[in-house]
Amino acid sequence: MSFISALKRRWQDADSLVCVGLDPEPAKFPAKFSSDPDAVFAFCRDIADATAPYVCAFKPQIAHFAALAVEDALQRLIAHLHAAHPGIPVILDSKRGDIGSTAQHYATEAFDRYRADAVTANPYLGRDSLQPFLDRADRGVVILCRTSNPGAGDLQDLLVQDDDGVARPLYQHVAQKVAREWNGHGNCALVVGATWPAQLREVRAIVGSDVPFLVPGVGAQGGDVAAVVTNAKTADGTGLIISSSRAVLYASTGADYAEAAAQAARTLRDEINRHR
């Protein structure tokens, strides 16, 4: 099943738009992991198993594994997610982007090595840099549009003339490219941060209802859940993958870490659903 089909099914089956981000930081792990040589895998597995009933997707962030030189733990974690939670799509957050010949290797890394259902990608190098990802029709390509960080506007807000001579911010061009040219296989999604409610509304107006949004920035970054849902949901009350990492992962650093993570994911799901 394609990424988009699996996502749509999961939105319905779990009645959830929540994505749990898997961003391991061993310094924040509960004490029981201090002498575990496989702590990164074990902690992420426990969090995923506890939160699975409440999510539409998982999003491991590759830098958190690579910095610790535990890419093998990421590989085993994604294998575990597929085996233990079939039907929950896995989005590898690696924000790749390079010339086409190298991008081909990044696509192989994400989809064949890690077996991710979707990958985040940076559009800055243009269409050919995304093509190896776009060509994998069964997998998702989640393209950075308006990111959640405070400096997002430094480049993404720069005004650029479109083909009709109208000046638009760069992030709107990305949205237009996806809607009009890059989504031929129907496998694109966009990253739009929860910290930018006005831009969420603008981008939804540009792309319509066929392009899901991955929305990081609720929880630790302070994004307003109600504004996200109100401004960016589609007519059927879906269209969103609202991602939270630290606020779920480290809801408790005590022995109850898994239960606390499950509670945080459930609470977020319920808050989102009140506004759908």
Ligand SMILES: O=c1ccn([C@@H]2O[C@H](COP(=O)(O)O)[C@@H](O)[C@H]2O)c(=O)[nH]1
């Ligand atoms: O615009 C973006 C794109 C990606 N991210 C990633 O999402 C999580 C956010 O973590 P929180 O702990 O929920 O703040 C993290 O992996 C980022 O790399 C983003 O925040 N904004």
